[in-house]
Amino acid sequence: MAGFAFDSLREAGARAASVARPRPVPAVRAADRRGAGTVRFEDVSKTYRSAAGEVRALDRISLDIPAGAIFGIIGRSGAGKSSLLRTVNRLETPTSGRVLVDGEPIDALGTDGLVALRRRIGMIFQHFNLLSAKTVRQNVALPLTVAGLGKAEIARRVEEALRLVGLADKAETYPSRLSGGQKQRVGIARALVSDPEILLCDEATSALDPETTLSILDLLRDINRRLGLTIILITHEMSVIREICTDVVVLEAGRIAETGPVWQVFGAPEHPATRALLAPLIRDLPEDLAARITPHPAPGAEALLRITCSGRAAPDLAALAAATDGPVRLLQAGIERIQGHTVGRMLIAAGGAEAEARLRAIGLEVEGIGYVAADD
Amino acid sequence: MSPQMIDRLWQAALDTLVMVGVSAGVAVAIGIPLALFLVTSGPGGIFPAPRANRLVGMLVNGFRAVPFIVLLVALIPFTRLVVGTTIGVWAAIVPLAVSATPFFARIAEVSLREVDPGLIEAAQSIGCRRRHILVHVLLPEALPGIVGGFTITVVTMIGASAVAGAVGAGGLGDVAIRYGYQRFDTTVMMVVIAILIVLVCLVQFAGDSVVRRLRAR
Numbered sequence: 001m002a003g004f005a006f007d008s009l010r011e012a013g014a015r016a017a018s019v020a021r022p023r024p025v026p027a028v029r030a031a032d033r034r035g036a037g038t039v040r041f042e043d044v045s046k047t048y049r050s051a052a053g054e055v056r057a058l059d060r061i062s063l064d065i066p067a068g069a070i071f072g073i074i075g076r077s078g079a080g081k082s083s084l085l086r087t088v089n090r091l092e093t094p095t096s097g098r099v100l101v102d103g104e105p106i107d108a109l110g111t112d113g114l115v116a117l118r119r120r121i122g123m124i125f126q127h128f129n130l131l132s133a134k135t136v137r138q139n140v141a142l143p144l145t146v147a148g149l150g151k152a153e154i155a156r157r158v159e160e161a162l163r164l165v166g167l168a169d170k171a172e173t174y175p176s177r178l179s180g181g182q183k184q185r186v187g188i189a190r191a192l193v194s195d196p197e198i199l200l201c202d203e204a205t206s207a208l209d210p211e212t213t214l215s216i217l218d219l220l221r222d223i224n225r226r227l228g229l230t231i232i233l234i235t236h237e238m239s240v241i242r243e244i245c246t247d248v249v250v251l252e253a254g255r256i257a258e259t260g261p262v263w264q265v266f267g268a269p270e271h272p273a274t275r276a277l278l279a280p281l282i283r284d285l286p287e288d289l290a291a292r293i294t295p296h297p298a299p300g301a302e303a304l305l306r307i308t309c310s311g312r313a314a315p316d317l318a319a320l321a322a323a324t325d326g327p328v329r330l331l332q333a334g335i336e337r338i339q340g341h342t343v344g345r346m347l348i349a350a351g352g353a354e355a356e357a358r359l360r361a362i363g364l365e366v367e368g369i370g371y372v373a374a375d376d
Numbered sequence: 377m378s379p380q381m382i383d384r385l386w387q388a389a390l391d392t393l394v395m396v397g398v399s400a401g402v403a404v405a406i407g408i409p410l411a412l413f414l415v416t417s418g419p420g421g422i423f424p425a426p427r428a429n430r431l432v433g434m435l436v437n438g439f440r441a442v443p444f445i446v447l448l449v450a451l452i453p454f455t456r457l458v459v460g461t462t463i464g465v466w467a468a469i470v471p472l473a474v475s476a477t478p479f480f481a482r483i484a485e486v487s488l489r490e491v492d493p494g495l496i497e498a499a500q501s502i503g504c505r506r507r508h509i510l511v512h513v514l515l516p517e518a519l520p521g522i523v524g525g526f527t528i529t530v531v532t533m534i535g536a537s538a539v540a541g542a543v544g545a546g547g548l549g550d551v552a553i554r555y556g557y558q559r560f561d562t563t564v565m566m567v568v569i570a571i572l573i574v575l576v577c578l579v580q581f582a583g584d585s586v587v588r589r590l591r592a593r
Contacts, residue, residue: 026462091500115505118501118502132593133593134512135521194503
């Protein structure tokens, strides 16, 4: 139940590599915050009351996000992704349950505690949310300005943050003069300037074109690796999760549908919601074959078999050929390597007798789809 | 026109400028905090105080509902209390300011309301306190609209100051009524109208160019 078409994304990635890349950052600060940046949701529920009645946006969510992870939250619109993300820095307060950041419950924090917490948690937004009346430098400096830091310190850290996102030369520009990708880089610089341990990304790439999306994802991955901060991102694009996340949780109607390492959830999606979200990435049975398919074998027909890979080992093609006693043709395949796991599926036509059983006997995950006449 | 009349017109124009200038200053000084209060104290605002919000809103509406000429007369005891007299330029400033403040507050309120809530959320997410949000987000982001609204307020007040002239406040309206109307001096009437038109055009031009500069960022 997997098999992907990331080809177009890959090509875009190759193009994006030649576009402005952020300068590498010294990994000095990663060490002193090892272990910091965990988030734990305990039985978190959120109910909105409106004239139309009650809406249960989050329904008893319990989840652990380890330090240093790139954790994806995915789901259809209205599944509760945004609400869940916003409980981490208490832009949203749970109706019941609690959220712990680095083991500390955040529900009881007063104003000072909340401000201190938010300075440890950066956030970027789909529509960037930059202040139009301030220059790039002033936007990035704002978290430090309101924290009351000295001028020299602010200048130094703003410079560093802008260099990190590759926009050092745009410091005196107003945001309206920047492209979408540049605006998001300013947003990232603003989120990172106070040296947070967690970065929340609210549909951070949804307003960007595929090429810019990839360069922003590259930047996020780079930040995660070099600064060691935990990234929690929400998106409705599976390709974003696939590109950078280590773990993923699928939300459906306010509940957790499925959660785990990306390779597992993508390789063997169990919940219908996950399958629905994966659908755009999955290749369907080609139409010409679907039209000719018959449920029972006819003389001279080949068996159509779908082989699913969701493990560490890549399929051994020689063993596959040896196991069948007739011709084996590869019709369609989408095999990907995610976090060291081979994930995807392929469609083959096997001519020999009992191909399905023979292939299953050598340990492949096989699904018989039907039979088609061998026409060539 | 006699030299005395030219002197009189010059003095009247200065009076009008003083009346409008001082009461516009009062309108800004009180109107902007009032507008901030109206925007932030509503339900879901950053300083929620729904009851006080409703009360202040009603008060503002009350003043807005009273026509200026009625307000002028109704406020006479209050005017005497504040400036010690009920005639002249300073006596006109009190009702002008009382009328312009809620007017400007409502206009500024509209601009403040149009600030994207996402910006407030972003400010909160980077550790801004509520006063930071007022200073760094709401006011600067709404500034072009507030300046535009201030221009409208000043133009409206130039008109209102002429009405104040009718009850002995001095200024261009006073000259137009006493000489232009009551003494059938059409030339004076025309000159007053011309001065008012030039005044309004200058204010509008100045306001527009400031707004354009602010929006060009």
